Amino acid sequence: MTTFKGNYPVGKIVPKDDYNTPLCAWKDILQFINKREKLWLPFYNDGSCEKLLNDLSYNNIIHKNKDFYTYDISDALIIDNPPYNKKEKILEKLLKNTPDRRISLLLPIGTLERKYLRKYNTNLQVVLPNKKYSFIESGKQAPFMTCWFCWNLQKELGTTEKLIWI
Numbered sequence: 001m002t003t004f005k006g007n008y009p010v011g012k013i014v015p016k017d018d019y020n021t022p023l024c025a026w027k028d029i030l031q032f033i034n035k036r037e038k039l040w041l042p043f044y045n046d047g048s049c050e051k052l053l054n055d056l057s058y059n060n061i062i063h064k065n066k067d068f069y070t071y072d073i074s075d076a077l078i079i080d081n082p083p084y085n086k087k088e089k090i091l092e093k094l095l096k097n098t099p100d101r102r103i104s105l106l107l108p109i110g111t112l113e114r115k116y117l118r119k120y121n122t123n124l125q126v127v128l129p130n131k132k133y134s135f136i137e138s139g140k141q142a143p144f145m146t147c148w149f150c151w152n153l154q155k156e157l158g159t160t161e162k163l164i165w166i
Contacts, residue, residue: 019135021049021081021106028129028166029079029104029148030056032156040076042068043083069093074101077153081106084144088116095120095151103151106133108144125150125157127164 026049033039041049041063050063062073068082068090082090082105094103099122111117112126127148135146154160 019081020045021052022133022135023052024131025081025106025129025133025146025148026052026056029106029127030058031166032127032153032158033058033077033079033104034156036060038062038073038076040073040078041080042066042073042078043080045081049080074098077102077104079104084108087111088114091116091120099123100152102153102156103149104153105149106146107149109147110144111149120151123152123154125153125159125162125164127157127166129166 030053035057037058038060039053039058039062041053041061044063044065047063047065050061053061062076078094078101084107087105087107090105094101099120104127109128117124127150129147132145150157157164
């Protein structure tokens with residue numbers, strides 16, 4: 001457990017919300033993405049994912065330690081693992097005024113149950129892995145299952161199916 005300030009009362013203990021994306025999760029989604037694609041990874045955490053993607057031959061990456069809410073890269077595919085405690089606000093920023101953006105976010109599978117997601121279900125596809133990703137930070141595994149929520153990626157995914165099992 002970590003103490004956050006953010007949208008929580010100062011001093012309130014909330015679950016750790018900055019797990020790095022496991023390599024297998026990146027490989028699962030990147031199999032659909034052209035290596036020359038411009039990728040914006042807006043959620044910095046410790047910055048290690050840029051090197052990881054470079055090692056997988058993705059070199060056109062924008063990954064800066066900047067406040068996501070204060071800048072935008074409008075011509076890139078957004079692909080990342082955002083802080084889950086802010087996912088509603090993040091989806092609103094990305095999709096409210098630009099519903100045609102190409103996006104792939106690794107989110108808890110329980111996000112499918114959220115009422116706010118209904119506002120953004122146009123062109124939504126969900127890529128479901130055949131295994132639970134192992135998010136391990138500080139020696140503890142995250143207590144949730146995740147999948148890739150994709151908007152406007154029908155061409156890249158090669159299908160218009162809403163659920164894609166991999």
